[in-house]
Amino acid sequence: MMKVLFMGTPDFARVILDGIVGAAYPVVGVVTQPDKPKGRGNVLTPPPVKVYAEEHGIAVLQPQTLRTEEFENELKKLDPDVIVVAAYGKILPKNVLDYPKYGCINVHGSLLPRYRGAAPIQRAMIEGEKTTGITTMFMEEGLDTGDMIEMYEIAIREDDNFETLHDKLADLGAYAIVSTLGALEKGNIKRHKQDDSKSTYAKKIEKEDCLIHFDAPAKRVNDLIRGTSPFPLSYAFLGGRMIKIVKARIDASPCKGKPGEVTSLEGGLIHVACQEGGIAIETLVPEGKGRMSAKDFINGRKINVGDVFTSEKA
RNA sequence: CGCGGGGUGGAGCAGUUGGUAGCUCGUCGGGCUCAUAACCCGGAGGUCAGGUGGUUCAAGUCCCCUCCCCGCAA
Numbered sequence: 001m002m003k004v005l006f007m008g009t010p011d012f013a014r015v016i017l018d019g020i021v022g023a024a025y026p027v028v029g030v031v032t033q034p035d036k037p038k039g040r041g042n043v044l045t046p047p048p049v050k051v052y053a054e055e056h057g058i059a060v061l062q063p064q065t066l067r068t069e070e071f072e073n074e075l076k077k078l079d080p081d082v083i084v085v086a087a088y089g090k091i092l093p094k095n096v097l098d099y100p101k102y103g104c105i106n107v108h109g110s111l112l113p114r115y116r117g118a119a120p121i122q123r124a125m126i127e128g129e130k131t132t133g134i135t136t137m138f139m140e141e142g143l144d145t146g147d148m149i150e151m152y153e154i155a156i157r158e159d160d161n162f163e164t165l166h167d168k169l170a171d172l173g174a175y176a177i178v179s180t181l182g183a184l185e186k187g188n189i190k191r192h193k194q195d196d197s198k199s200t201y202a203k204k205i206e207k208e209d210c211l212i213h214f215d216a217p218a219k220r221v222n223d224l225i226r227g228t229s230p231f232p233l234s235y236a237f238l239g240g241r242m243i244k245i246v247k248a249r250i251d252a253s254p255c256k257g258k259p260g261e262v263t264s265l266e267g268g269l270i271h272v273a274c275q276e277g278g279i280a281i282e283t284l285v286p287e288g289k290g291r292m293s294a295k296d297f298i299n300g301r302k303i304n305v306g307d308v309f310t311s312e313k314a
Numbered sequence: 315c316g317c318g319g320g321g322u323g324g325a326g327c328a329g330u331u332g333g334u335a336g337c338u339c340g341u342c343g344g345g346c347u348c349a350u351a352a353c354c355c356g357g358a359g360g361u362c363a364g365g366u367g368g369u370u371c372a373a374g375u376c377c378c379c380u381c382c383c384c385g386c387a388a
Contacts, residue, residue: 036388037316037388038388039388040316040384040385040386041315041316042316042387042388242385242386244385266351267351268339268351285384285385286385287319287385287386288318288319288320288384288385288386289319289320289326289384289385290320290383290384290385291384292325292326293325293326295325295326295339295351296325296326296327296339297326298326298338298339299325299326299327299337299338299339299340300325300326300327300328300337300338300339301326301327301328301337301338302326302327
């Protein structure tokens with residue numbers, strides 16, 4: 001079977017790697033981002049792919065950059081027949097792209113050419129798409145622009161959030177890469193050019209992307225909330241304090257109010273008016289506190305009907 | 315030693331210038347109602363994270379130490 005070199009970093013990549021290992025392909029090594037300080041106290045934390053690789057006795061490389069002679073030498077030593085890339089986080093230089101006999105295959109979490117880039121899963125959900133999917137493709141120097149091999153579509157359900165969709169896509173991605181590798185080995189590949197005119201770019205989710213503006217339709221507000229949950233979480237301000245919203249739903253029969261105004265606390269939910277319609281907050285994280293249900297938050301007497309969520313701290 | 319918040323009955327919180335604890339919810343029992351995550355009455359439940367530390371006539375409330383939890387930033 002083809003010798004595989006895997007490049008990836010987060011959980012999404014870990015699941016893909018697990019699929020490849022599960023299909024019994026010899027994984028000659030894993031390239032992942034260097035350990036980074038994380039969390040309280042800035043503890044140095046290894047990326048999920050590294051943890052997985054170590055558990056499975058796979059060699060791990062964590063180069064700061066791939067553009068070195070040193071890495072090229074490593075590449076020759078490992079001598080992969082194919083390189084599989086999933087959410088690695090670095091651009092591959094031409095000499096790496098050209099090395100493997102079967103090429104470099106990328107597993108991307110969207111239906112290309114839409115949502116090229118860093119955060120396809122979140123962006124698709126935030127933009128209110130009804131479907132998304134997985135695309136496998138040959139890599140070239142452009143960002144997610146290479147010829148597509150296989151594509152799998154999946155529905156974005158109303159009760160999905162980033163986490164559930166991410167997990168489904170990761171599983172689907174694992175399935176897709178195994179299928180693609182199998183076809184590649186048999187020479188059963190069809191290349192499909194991307195229609196660049198239809199491409200969109202899913203840029204990384206920044207903090208300011210997570211700020212909730214209640215002067216938007218309820219669906220849009222809710223799509224942002226679920227598309228960023230449970231990470232990094234969308235937020236707004238109430239009484240000068242940041243409130244992150246973990247889970248909400250579109251209010252069936254919202255009372256009218258100004259955007260951001262709390263219209264009711266019925267049912268242990270915080271009902272907030274949007275530009276059109278409203279949402280009912282079910283779970284949230286107050287500044288300096290942990291996650292709690294809206295009911296608990298209300299019981300702590302921290303909110304009243306008429307209070308207003310704003311987009312600015314003051 | 316990145317910044318900050320916090321550990322009080324099952325949950326979320328309050329607790330004033332220190333004088334042995336209160337609110338909302340839940341829970342148990344009873345009542346009311348056509349009915350209700352509604353209302354009324356009553357009850358149970360807390361060594362106030364730990365150090366059997368220090369200050370004090372007196373500490374949840376001030377000082378010191380330890381443990382744990384959480385948010386932010388990266």
